Amino acid sequence: xxxxxxxxxxxxxxxxxxxxxxxxxxxxxxxxxxxxxxxxxxxxxxxxxxxxxxxxxxxxxxxxxxxxxxxxxxxxxxxxxxxxxxxxxxxxxxxxxxxxxxxxxxxxxxxxxxxxxxxxxxxxxxxxxxxxxxxxxxxxxxxxxxxxxxxxxxxxxxxxxxxxxxxxxxxxxxxxxxxxxxxxxxxxxxxxxxxxxxxxxxxxxxxxxxxxxxxxxxxx
Amino acid sequence: xxxxxxxxxxxxxxxxxxxxxxxxxxxxxxxxxxxxxxxxxxxxxxxxxxxxxxxxxxxxxxxxxxxxxxxxxxxxxxxxxxxxxxxxxxxxxxxxxxxxxxxxxxxxxxxxxxxxxxxxxxxxxxxxxxxxxxxxxxxxxxxxxxxxxxxxxxxxxxxxxxxxxxxxxxxxxxxxxxxxxxxxxxxxxxxxxxxxxxxxxxxxxxxxxxxxxxxxxxxxxxxxxxxxxxxxxxxxxxxxxxxxxxxxxxxxxxxxxxxxxxxxxxxxxxxxxxxxxxxxxxxxxxxxxxxxxxxxxxxxxxxxxxxxxxxxxxxxxxxxxxxxxxxxxxxxxxxxxxxxxxxxxxxxxxxxxxxxxxxxxxxxxxxxxxxxxxxxxxxxxxxxxxxxxxxxxxxxxxxxxxxxxxxxxxxxxxxxxxxxxxxxxxxxxxxxxxxxxxxxxxxxxxxxxxxxxxxxxxxxxxxxxxxxxxxxxxxxxxxxxxxxxxxxxxxxxxxxxxxxxxxxxxxxxxxxxxxxxxxxxxxxxxxxxxxxxxxxxxxxx
Numbered sequence: 001x002x003x004x005x006x007x008x009x010x011x012x013x014x015x016x017x018x019x020x021x022x023x024x025x026x027x028x029x030x031x032x033x034x035x036x037x038x039x040x041x042x043x044x045x046x047x048x049x050x051x052x053x054x055x056x057x058x059x060x061x062x063x064x065x066x067x068x069x070x071x072x073x074x075x076x077x078x079x080x081x082x083x084x085x086x087x088x089x090x091x092x093x094x095x096x097x098x099x100x101x102x103x104x105x106x107x108x109x110x111x112x113x114x115x116x117x118x119x120x121x122x123x124x125x126x127x128x129x130x131x132x133x134x135x136x137x138x139x140x141x142x143x144x145x146x147x148x149x150x151x152x153x154x155x156x157x158x159x160x161x162x163x164x165x166x167x168x169x170x171x172x173x174x175x176x177x178x179x180x181x182x183x184x185x186x187x188x189x190x191x192x193x194x195x196x197x198x199x200x201x202x203x204x205x206x207x208x209x210x211x212x213x214x215x216x217x218x219x220x
Numbered sequence: 221x222x223x224x225x226x227x228x229x230x231x232x233x234x235x236x237x238x239x240x241x242x243x244x245x246x247x248x249x250x251x252x253x254x255x256x257x258x259x260x261x262x263x264x265x266x267x268x269x270x271x272x273x274x275x276x277x278x279x280x281x282x283x284x285x286x287x288x289x290x291x292x293x294x295x296x297x298x299x300x301x302x303x304x305x306x307x308x309x310x311x312x313x314x315x316x317x318x319x320x321x322x323x324x325x326x327x328x329x330x331x332x333x334x335x336x337x338x339x340x341x342x343x344x345x346x347x348x349x350x351x352x353x354x355x356x357x358x359x360x361x362x363x364x365x366x367x368x369x370x371x372x373x374x375x376x377x378x379x380x381x382x383x384x385x386x387x388x389x390x391x392x393x394x395x396x397x398x399x400x401x402x403x404x405x406x407x408x409x410x411x412x413x414x415x416x417x418x419x420x421x422x423x424x425x426x427x428x429x430x431x432x433x434x435x436x437x438x439x440x441x442x443x444x445x446x447x448x449x450x451x452x453x454x455x456x457x458x459x460x461x462x463x464x465x466x467x468x469x470x471x472x473x474x475x476x477x478x479x480x481x482x483x484x485x486x487x488x489x490x491x492x493x494x495x496x497x498x499x500x501x502x503x504x505x506x507x508x509x510x511x512x513x514x515x516x517x518x519x520x521x522x523x524x525x526x527x528x529x530x531x532x533x534x535x536x537x538x539x540x541x542x543x544x545x546x547x548x549x550x551x552x553x554x555x556x557x558x559x560x561x562x563x564x565x566x567x568x569x570x571x572x573x574x575x576x577x578x579x580x581x582x583x584x585x586x587x588x589x590x591x592x593x594x595x596x597x598x599x600x601x602x603x604x605x606x607x608x609x610x611x612x613x614x615x616x617x618x619x620x621x622x623x624x625x626x627x628x629x630x631x632x633x634x635x636x637x638x639x640x641x642x643x644x645x646x647x648x649x650x651x652x653x654x655x656x657x658x659x660x661x662x663x664x665x666x667x668x669x670x671x672x673x674x675x676x677x678x679x680x681x682x683x684x685x686x687x688x689x690x691x692x693x694x695x696x697x698x699x700x701x702x703x704x705x706x707x708x709x710x711x712x713x714x715x716x717x718x719x720x721x722x723x724x725x726x727x728x729x730x731x732x733x734x735x736x737x738x739x740x741x742x743x744x745x746x747x748x749x750x751x752x753x754x755x756x757x758x759x760x761x
Binding site: 005095098099101102103105106108178180195197209210213215216217218219 | 390392637639640643644646647650672673674675676677678679681682683
């Protein structure tokens, strides 16, 4: 049986997160007034986002992705490559490259399991030569975002169950698999494999990793 | 009148003092002090117990700087260093890491003294392209503060981090394959060193296993180059690995070192230190307890009382903050082999004590420090390496303990690991040891998995973690002890599961441990206490 390395993206491999991507889109609205309005509103909502994320990743998703309502799919896709080149690529942690390279040398399949949006993740996955990825996807109707996510919503336990199903389908032995995340919300994803690693962890995940004797990695 | 027959003695053989450092316990002997991690025990030993003390420190050289300069100008089997230098040449100074000496010596570290002299000489000869590389092999990388302490602020400021850094055994671009020996052992060495016109190795010889070809061949190599000799068969075939002439480990390293010498120009500087580990207020720890003054006893009681009141972490910090007062007793430079030979003579002069006859029971107090936990915790695997590895191997001739005898260690055996320094040890201890303690099985089934674990590799490269394969080496290090010793009992272990995981037994106290050992080896055993630390080696007759 084979094995894989599952990576969370935001905060784990790259310094940026969902809000950075959204803020980039907000800054690049059609028209100056719309850009300013959306940027200010995003900036003002940061404390709310932080509080929601601290409480529960699902709650964060509920209040965060609704901000995409009305965005044109074409424009989001058009901005994705630019977003990657200007914002995401410079934010990739230096250690991410060597970690992935070593992991690939071991013959592990490289898989991104992230709550970020597919349009944001695609260029990064290409750049890091990721074999597979699963992301959140916005629902579009008539080419415009509804502000809802298509199921399954990648967060917390959903990531773990996706990994289980993926492993079964791809005939992977989960005991030989690795997973990497920076956030306590990814505890299920870390717990489901034989080799979990906390990467640049927040305080809660650091304490949990210490309690479980998991390796703690700093890729920054 | 019938001639009186000599009395037939039963039990321990009659004593004849084999060395001034050997003392036998009698009716009015004082209790002995033993280390037990960060604590000190005061134990009454059974009458007849042989206590082997370290030799008193050989007096340090009055002018270490002059001795170093003399060595550089009068090297063995090669031209003086100044004659080998040319403007524009590329020079790498490789230096032993923090695992030597133990504990770290009071500043200035002898490495600082040597490097200062070297840099002056290099500068005077127009050599500008100089890098200083810590030869940490698969040990953890030293922190910036540790590196600064080792060479002093001036050198640190001038060279760190671009020209003063740790060796990285996992840097894909940083290692060069020099070839294989006739026994098919690959020799892979640090690229900067290989591509230098001259490598100057600055060594400290704390134990006879150190130095010689091990300096470059091990200190600057990668995992593939360590595998041929850091393995159970080699350790089993070493009798002991502290006796280079009878060490299979040394034979392999020398073979690989010969290949290094073919490709690289190495100027070796080796030093020997005395064993002045304790000085000033703690000097009593090196003394024979029978010779304690009232003041010594008072100091001991005060220290024991204070340690008893402190939490383990505070005691650890306290001990690690006390530097050793080592002094330079010898410095030689030149070609690796003749230099090492000279230094070994001085090392044995300091450490070797004549001991006659093997013991049935060997008692060793395990201190708070080993080469692998400077500024960190002596975790269970390191307790194992201290007992079955270092203490068992501190002999020439034959082991202090008879085959199948009992080793008693005093240590709390706390189930604590340093997550930054020893992450792979944790998995080794909790996942592998419950399955097997068989070194061969561990090597073949799991070593490569740990060695190539991407998380451990990144923690080694970016953090201060020992390499993923290091806990295996620690287990192999205890292999000849494991094969030789009949039973290990840990006196004062604060839990049962750590000794059980290591395959050992636990006793509440040293008295209980000795009683348990007696029931294993017989009622009138020869008991020997090796009074470590400082380091003492038995020259067995």
